[in-house]
Structures are given as structure tokens and as C-alpha cells.
Amino acid sequence: MTKAHDVGPILVPVDFSPSSEAALLHAVWLARCLDSSLLVLHVVHDPGTMPDYYGKVLKKKQLMRIEDGAAAMLDDLIAKAEERYPEFKKLKNRESMLVKGLPSGRILEVADKVGASMIVLGSKGATGLKHLLMGSVAEQVARLAKIPVTIVKSAHP
Amino acid sequence: MKIPAGVLGNWPTLSRSPVLMLALVALIAVPTASAWGAEATEAGIDWGTMAMSLFGGLALFLYGMDQMANALKAVAGERMKDILARLTTNRFMGAVTGAFVTAVINSSSVTTVLLVGFISAGLMSLAQSVGVIMGANIGSTVTAQLIAFKVTKAALLMIGVGFTMLFASKTERIQQYGGMLMGLGLVFFGMGVMSDGMAPLRSYQPFLDVMAHMQSPLVGIAVAAAFTGLIQSSAATTGIVIVMASQGFVNLPTGIALAFGANIGTCVTALLAAIGKPREAVRAALVHIMFNVAGVIIWVAFIGQLADFVEWISPKHPELAGSARLAAEVPRQIANAHTLFNVANTLLFIGLTTQFARVAEWLIPDRPLGEEMLVVRAKYLDEDLLATPSLALDRVRLEALHMGERVEEMLARIMPAILSGNRETLREIERMDDAVDTLHAQVIAYLAKISRQSLTEAQTSELIRLMDAVNDLENIGDIIETNLIVLGNERIDAGVSISQPTREVLSELHAAVTRSVEAAVHAVAQRNELAARNVTSMKQEISRIADSAAVHQARRLVAEEPNRIPAYTIEIDIIEKLKRIYYFAKRMAKTVPTGDSSEVL
Known part of the structure; x- marks a missing residue:
């Protein structure tokens, strides 16, 4: 992992939702301010929380492994972000990573493994019964992480 | 997309003889032994004939089921596998597909084993599979419906x-359909034999007392x-319950309880299939159990209402009376209750697939983050450089190095694993090749x-040389x-342990090939170019070590040791495969342009 000023990368876990795009944008801004590197992470999880999650990609190419579908979506997200936000493209030290597993646990493990300086992630802000039943990945990460966590809620920072 | 052979070739079958024999003995032993113990002198019952009819009838019945399932798999299996993999993009489609496929191939066990395979291969998610599992429960009741027709005649x-048709x-197709028909015939014939064999028990009080115990739903x-x-x-199981019902031994509520039990027992297959598989597959088996058990718990209090x-x-057959009427009506009622119960459960739970999945995730957490959890992707293949082919080709070389590092790691780990490793280590190395295949495809x-x-x-x-080189590298991985x-x-x-001198000889060859x-x-x-020349110049060294290894093996062949022949075969094969790996390394080296042919790109 490339480290600028010996500070670990900013870890941005994304789940392809508008709020995670907002988080990515916010993290780019932070990385530029702090001259830090950026690691975009997607956890290829069993999409139990949302059936049809990778459906878009997987339907087109049938009999495709879920992780390959997720990889295609991550590449797509980064390509679109580069197109939309020139400052993201200017960022030299940026990498992306795909890991299999359950999101919150994996995010914390990766943060630990790469020595991340902070985690920036989006939250849809589920409320009511859904929140009670599902909790939220962002909340779990914020509660358990040993490093600063920024939760980005709005799609328009 | 390549589906690993092991994933799909793993059809379950009833022909697991020890288990089957045990089951047969158990089934026969329970009613007969208790009856023996009670009052063997009761008049009018020929126990020997009855045991033979029950045992023989059950054997015919199970053999017929197996024969029918095998023929159905041969006729429709491939197609069903395809349907299952493709049409399960959401839980509702999953349920419909699961029901259809299970009904066609006549076995929910096959469906769940296929599912576990798909999940292990990363082709299907847990959430998708939950719908299919629910559907499979419905599909499996079709067999009971068929059996309830009792076309014994x-x-x-x-x-x-x-x-x-078979002979x-x-x-081939007609033979398969013949096998299917014959299997179905045997199922009905076996039922008839069992049914006739059981007939004298109708008037045998101790047996009726045993059956009365079954009326407690939990026992059933x-x-x-x-x-x-x-x-x-x-x-x-439901088939046998229907046979018993047709003899009037089992009333509707008991039959329903027994069918509920069958729903729980069927989870064992999925559980067995998930042993040693990735966490997602184990979770799917667990969801299967939770779903089936929860369904039974909910309904057990309403058996009476369901029966009504x-x-x-x-x-209905109002023209009949007494046990004849029961015998005519109850089998269909049990089959209907079984179907109804499974359809109702699916409707009830399909909205809760996420919660089931969550509980399974909670009960079976992830393994700690390891290398195998990282999804390997090409590091250097930058699309922006495509417009500048010379730079893009440089990137391919870097990626070949990336791919090469993975193959080198596999190669480094394989020798100790072959000589003294366990199956888990071998499986880990096998999985590493997935990353090599992925990188190869991307390059x-x-x-x-x-x-x-x-x-x-x-x-x-x-470009052509690089393509050859990465193909050779992929071949080494394979x-x-x-x-x-x-x-x-x-x-x-074979339980072979490789001797120290042989280890040394093989390790020397392995080191040279590495x-x-x-x-x-x-x-x-x-x-x-220099490195490339080094590879080609190693030919003599490798041949020398391989030859001396072969001589060493031949000498040891005469040694008085247990398992000498299997050990010899394995060791000689290892030498051959290592030579083959060197052959591909040499081919790779030959793709590097030599001084006189190297051009400026």
C-alpha cells in the first residue's frame, strides 16, 4: 500500500448506492486536503440484505460468478467517478480492492490490514422497523472501528 | 463461465448401501420386533412371510425411486441444472424454479446438493438460494401426490x-424413459407388496398399540x-406413510405429523453436502433447516385444523365405509396436506428470506480475512493505455509477472503438500488456481x-508471443x-508415506523445476533474454535429475515395504508432471525474443 506522509490510506467502502458515491466524493476531497492515499473497497457479500443486488450485471451475463459481477460494478463505479469528478482522477495514490465476506466485519479487517487512517462510508439512514431488524453497516463500523469514521448521508455534499 | 466439474457431478443417490440397509433393518425391526416381544403366538400371522414382504417391498420401492430419479436426471438433469442456475435471479423466481426443477427430477435432495455446489462456486447467493430451497420443498411433494394415485394395478x-423400452x-432416450417408467412401476409394485404384507397387522392388537403411540405428533x-x-x-418416507394410510394404520393427523417429520429429515442431505464447503454454502444448509423446522413448529399446533x-x-368416497373408506381417502389427504403445508410455509416465509439469511450469518460468521478472501483482479491492465499499444503491452508483461507470482506460490506449496500435506492444504492450493484463471482471462x-x-x-x-506465454503459465497452473x-x-x-530418500530426490527435481x-x-x-536462455539450458539438468529419480524409484520398487506399488506409481507420476511443467516453462522462455530477432516496439 502506498503511503503519503506515512499516513495510512483513507478507506472508502462502497456498495454502489448514491450515499456511497457521496462518501467517495467526500473521501476524495479529504485525500486531497490531507495528501493521503485512497483505497476504495467493496465487500462482495452474499446480498442477503437486498436480493437482486448484483442482478443488473449478472442478468446480462448469465452463469457469471457473483464476485466477477461485483468486480465489473466496481470498475464501472470508478470509471464513472473518474469521468464525473476530475479531482478523483488527479488523485495519484488510489487503489481499489474487492474482498469476500460479511460487510462490516470485512471493512474493519481491511482497515486493520492496510493500516487505514480513517474510514469514510455512506449510510442510507434506514429507520423504523427496517433499522431495528437490519441495523446498518455504517453504524456497526462506527461502533467497532478503532480509527476515525466519517458517515456521509447526503448524496449532495 | 466454467462450472467446476465437482460441483455439478455430485448427484446424490439412494444407493448408499450401508445407510440404506441400516434404514431397512430399522424400519422392519421396529414394528416386527415390538410385535414379537408382545405376543408372538398370536394366531393367524406368519411373521416370516410378513417380514419378507415388508423388506422386499421396501427394497423394490426404494430401488424404483432410485431408478426413476437416475433416469430423470439422465433425461432432464442437464437442462434442469441450467434452469436452476439461470432463472433464480430473485427469490420469487427462485421458489418457482426450485419447485419446478425438484418436481421434474423428483428429488429435493438433488436440488439442494446442486444449490450448495452453485453457492460454493460463487454462482449463486445465499439470498437467491433461500427461495429455491422453499420451492424445492413444494416440488418434493409432487412425488407424494403421484404415489397417492396408488395405481398398483x-x-x-x-x-x-x-x-x-429399456432393453x-x-x-438412448427411449431407454431412459423406459428406465423411468420401470422405476415408477417398481415404486407402485413395492407399495403393493408392502401393503399386502401389512394386511394381517390390521387385526393384530400389539401393533395397533405401537401405532397409537405415533398419534402423538412429536413422536411421529x-x-x-x-x-x-x-x-x-x-x-x-411420505410414500411409506401413504402405504400405511392405505392399510388404515395411520389416520390423517398422524400422517400429517409424519410428513412434517420428513420435511425436517430431508435437511440432512443439504447439511452433508455443505461439509467442507465455503461458509455461504453451510449457511444455505442452515437456512434450509431453520425454514423447515420453523414451518413445523408453527403448524404443529394446527394439525387438527389442517386435517379438517x-x-x-x-x-371423498361416501360409497365406502370404515377402514375401506379411510384407505381410499387418507392417502390423497396426506399428499394434499403435505403440499398445502409446504406452499403455505413458502408464502409465509418468502418475505423473510433476509432475516433467515441474517440469522445464518450470525450463527456462522466469516472466517478471518485471508488471502483467499481477496478477489484477485488484474493490477496493471489500464484501459487508458490501449491507445498506446507499446505501453499497453508493457502492462501485460507486468500482469504476467503478477500471474506468475501466483503460479510460483502454487508450485512452491504443492510439493510439501503432495509429500505430507492434508486434504485441506491441497484444497487451498486448488483454490489458488481460480485466481490464476481469472487473471489469465483478464489478460x-x-x-x-x-x-x-x-x-x-x-x-x-x-502480442502473439505474450498470449502464448500467459497460456503456458495458465497451463502450469492447471x-x-x-x-x-x-x-x-x-x-x-492409498495411505502411502513417502520415504526420506525419495522425498530428497523429488524435492531436488521440484526445486530445479521451480x-x-x-x-x-x-x-x-x-x-x-539471459533469463530465457537459462531456462532452456536447464534442460539437461532437469533430465538428469528426473532420470536419476526414476532410477532411484525403480531400485526402491524391489524394496520390501508396504504399499510399494501405489507409492511407485504416484512418485513416477509426480516426476512426469514436474517434467511437463518444465516443458511449459521452456515454451514460455522461447516466447522471449532473442538478440537477433528483438525489435523495437
């Missing part, structure tokens, strides 16, 4: 026609679950994109993944 006709036809559920788990077929409702919807796709640019002649030949892993497993199967692969990867990645 037509059984011999079916067997006769099926047999003729007189030269067309436990017995049916254990029996189904043992013979691994819920359809067989089923009696109301099922055909080839990237090279194809480069080839669409306008290239100079030198660039075109460089030799390790298929041949060498198999040898490691054979060594474990060096050649490292040099070849280095040569390709850096267009390093």
Missing part, C-alpha cells in the same frame, strides 16, 4: 413396458425425521482489445490444480 404393466430399444415427527435423514429421501381443511378439499481479454488497435508488425508478433492435486489426494487415499518457472516468468516480464 398398473404397476406390472409399467414394469413390463418400461423393461421392453429392446437402441435409442421425530420418527419420520430420523427415518428420512437415514434414507435421505423425504418422498420415500384437507378433508374438506380432498375427494487475454486485454490483449484482444490491444489487437483491435492499429499495430506495427513487431507489436503484433509481441497441471498443479488438476494432476498434482489428484496425486496428493491419491497419496492420502527455478525454471521463476526464470521463465522473469524472462517474459522483463523481456530478459
Whole structure:
């Protein structure tokens, strides 16, 4: 992992939702301010929380492994972000990573493994019964992480 | 997308003889032994004949089921597999597909084993599979519906026609349909034999007392679950329940409880299939259990109401009376209750698939983050560089190095694993080849994109050379993944331990071959002619070590040791495969342009 000023990368876990795009944008801004590197992470999880999650990609190419579908979506997200936000493209030290597993646990493990300086992630802000039943990945990460966590809620920072 | 052979080739079958025998003995022993103990002198019952009828009838019944399932798999299996993999994009489609596929191939066990395979291969998610599992429960009740027709009279006709089709036809398809018909005939014939054999028990009080105990739903559920788990077929259990019902031994509520038990027992198959599989697959088996058990818990209090409702919807035979009427009505009622119960549960729970999945995730957490959890992707294949082919080709070389590092790691780990590793280590190495295959596919796709640019002649030949080199590298990975892993497993199967002198000889050859692969990867990645020449010049060294290893093996062949012959075969095969790996390393090295032919790109 490339480290600028010996500070670990900013870890941005994304789940392809508008709020995670907002988080990515916010993290780019932070990385530029702090001259830090950026690691975009997607956890290829069993999409139990949302059936049809990778459906878009997987339907087109049938009999495709879920992780390959997720990889295609991550590449797509980064390509679109580069197109939309020139400052993201200017960022030299940026990498992306795909890991299999359950999101919150994996995010914390990766943060630990790469020595991340902070985690920036989006939250849809589920409320009511859904929140009670599902909790939220962002909340779990914020509660358990040993490093600063920024939760980005709005799609328009 | 390549589906690993092991994933789909793993059809379950009833022909697991020890389990089956145990089940048969258990089934026969329970009623007969208790009856023996009670009052063997009761007049009018020929126990020997009855035991024979029950045992023989059950054997015919189970054999018929197996025969029918095998024929159905042969006729429709491939197609069903395809349907299952493709049409399960959401839980509702999953349920419909699961029901259809299970009904067609006549076994929910096959469906769940297929599912576990798909999940292990990363083709299907847990959430998708939950719907299919629910559907499979519905599909498996179709067999019971079929059995409830009790066309016992037509059984011999079916067997006769099926047999003729099977043995007189030269067309494979007709033979398969013949096998299916004969299987179905045997199922009905076996039922008839069991039914006739049981008939004297109708008036035998001790047996009726034993059956009365079954009227407690929990006992019925436990017995049916254990029996189904043992013979691994819920359809067989419901079939037997229907036979008993047709003799008037089982009333509707008891029959329903027994069918509930069959639903629980059938989970054993999924659980067995998930052993040693990735966490997602184990979670799917767990969801299957949770779903089936939860369904039973909810309904167990409403068996009476379910029975009333089923009696109301099922055909009635008011012209008959007493046990004859029960015998005519109850089998269909049990089959209907079984179907109804599974449909209702699916409707009830399909909205809760997420919660089931969550509980399974909570009960079976992830393994700690390891290398195998990182999804390997090409590091260097930058699309922006495609417009500049020379830079893009440089990137391919870097990626070949990346791929080479993975192959080198596989190669480094395989030798100790073959000589003394366990199956888990071998499986880990096998999985590493997935990453090599992924990188290979990405490099080839990237090279194809480069080839669409306008290239100079030198660039075109460089592109072809690189393509050859990565193909060779992938071949090395495949030799390790298929041949060498198999040898490691054979060594474990045969219980062979490799002697110290042989280890030294094999390790020497392995070290030389590893060096050649490292040099070849280095040569390709850096267009390093010297490294390439090193690889080709190792030919004599490798041949010498391989020859002396073969001589060593031949000498040891005469040694007085246990397992000498299997050990010899495995060791000679290892030498051959290592030579083959060197052959590909040499081919890779030859793709590096030599001084006189190297062009400026």
C-alpha cells in the first residue's frame, strides 16, 4: 500500500448506492486536503440484505460468478467517478480492492490490514422497523472501528 | 463461465448401501420386533412371510425411486441444472424454479446438493438460494401426490413396458424413459407388496398399540425425521406413510405429523453436502433447516385444523365405509396436506428470506480475512493505455509477472503438500488456481482489445508471443490444480508415506523445476533474454535429475515395504508432471525474443 506522509490510506467502502458515491466524493476531497492515499473497497457479500443486488450485471451475463459481477460494478463505479469528478482522477495514490465476506466485519479487517487512517462510508439512514431488524453497516463500523469514521448521508455534499 | 466439474457431478443417490440397509433393518425391526416381544403366538400371522414382504417391498420401492430419479436426471438433469442456475435471479423466481426443477427430477435432495455446489462456486447467493430451497420443498411433494394415485394395478404393466423400452430399444432416450417408467412401476409394485404384507397387522392388537403411540405428533415427527435423514429421501418416507394410510394404520393427523417429520429429515442431505464447503454454502444448509423446522413448529399446533381443511378439499368416497373408506381417502389427504403445508410455509416465509439469511450469518460468521478472501483482479491492465499499444503491452508483461507470482506460490506449496500435506492444504492450493484463471482471462481479454488497435508488425508478433506465454503459465497452473492435486489426494487415499530418500530426490527435481518457472516468468516480464536462455539450458539438468529419480524409484520398487506399488506409481507420476511443467516453462522462455530477432516496439 502506498503511503503519503506515512499516513495510512483513507478507506472508502462502497456498495454502489448514491450515499456511497457521496462518501467517495467526500473521501476524495479529504485525500486531497490531507495528501493521503485512497483505497476504495467493496465487500462482495452474499446480498442477503437486498436480493437482486448484483442482478443488473449478472442478468446480462448469465452463469457469471457473483464476485466477477461485483468486480465489473466496481470498475464501472470508478470509471464513472473518474469521468464525473476530475479531482478523483488527479488523485495519484488510489487503489481499489474487492474482498469476500460479511460487510462490516470485512471493512474493519481491511482497515486493520492496510493500516487505514480513517474510514469514510455512506449510510442510507434506514429507520423504523427496517433499522431495528437490519441495523446498518455504517453504524456497526462506527461502533467497532478503532480509527476515525466519517458517515456521509447526503448524496449532495 | 466454467462450472467446476465437482460441483455439478455430485448427484446424490439412494444407493448408499450401508445407510440404506441400516434404514431397512430399522424400519422392519421396529414394528416386527415390538410385535414379537408382545405376543408372538398370536394366531393367524406368519411373521416370516410378513417380514419378507415388508423388506422386499421396501427394497423394490426404494430401488424404483432410485431408478426413476437416475433416469430423470439422465433425461432432464442437464437442462434442469441450467434452469436452476439461470432463472433464480430473485427469490420469487427462485421458489418457482426450485419447485419446478425438484418436481421434474423428483428429488429435493438433488436440488439442494446442486444449490450448495452453485453457492460454493460463487454462482449463486445465499439470498437467491433461500427461495429455491422453499420451492424445492413444494416440488418434493409432487412425488407424494403421484404415489397417492396408488395405481398398483398398473404397476406390472409399467414394469413390463418400461423393461421392453429399456432393453429392446437402441435409442438412448427411449431407454431412459423406459428406465423411468420401470422405476415408477417398481415404486407402485413395492407399495403393493408392502401393503399386502401389512394386511394381517390390521387385526393384530400389539401393533395397533405401537401405532397409537405415533398419534402423538412429536413422536411421529421425530420418527419420520430420523427415518428420512437415514434414507435421505423425504418422498420415500411420505410414500411409506401413504402405504400405511392405505392399510388404515395411520389416520390423517398422524400422517400429517409424519410428513412434517420428513420435511425436517430431508435437511440432512443439504447439511452433508455443505461439509467442507465455503461458509455461504453451510449457511444455505442452515437456512434450509431453520425454514423447515420453523414451518413445523408453527403448524404443529394446527394439525387438527389442517386435517379438517384437507378433508374438506380432498375427494371423498361416501360409497365406502370404515377402514375401506379411510384407505381410499387418507392417502390423497396426506399428499394434499403435505403440499398445502409446504406452499403455505413458502408464502409465509418468502418475505423473510433476509432475516433467515441474517440469522445464518450470525450463527456462522466469516472466517478471518485471508488471502483467499481477496478477489484477485488484474493490477496493471489500464484501459487508458490501449491507445498506446507499446505501453499497453508493457502492462501485460507486468500482469504476467503478477500471474506468475501466483503460479510460483502454487508450485512452491504443492510439493510439501503432495509429500505430507492434508486434504485441506491441497484444497487451498486448488483454490489458488481460480485466481490464476481469472487473471489469465483478464489478460487475454486485454490483449484482444490491444489487437483491435492499429499495430506495427513487431507489436503484433509481441502480442502473439505474450498470449502464448500467459497460456503456458495458465497451463502450469492447471497441471498443479488438476494432476498434482489428484496425486496428493491419491497419496492420502492409498495411505502411502513417502520415504526420506525419495522425498530428497523429488524435492531436488521440484526445486530445479521451480527455478525454471521463476526464470521463465522473469524472462517474459522483463523481456530478459539471459533469463530465457537459462531456462532452456536447464534442460539437461532437469533430465538428469528426473532420470536419476526414476532410477532411484525403480531400485526402491524391489524394496520390501508396504504399499510399494501405489507409492511407485504416484512418485513416477509426480516426476512426469514436474517434467511437463518444465516443458511449459521452456515454451514460455522461447516466447522471449532473442538478440537477433528483438525489435523495437
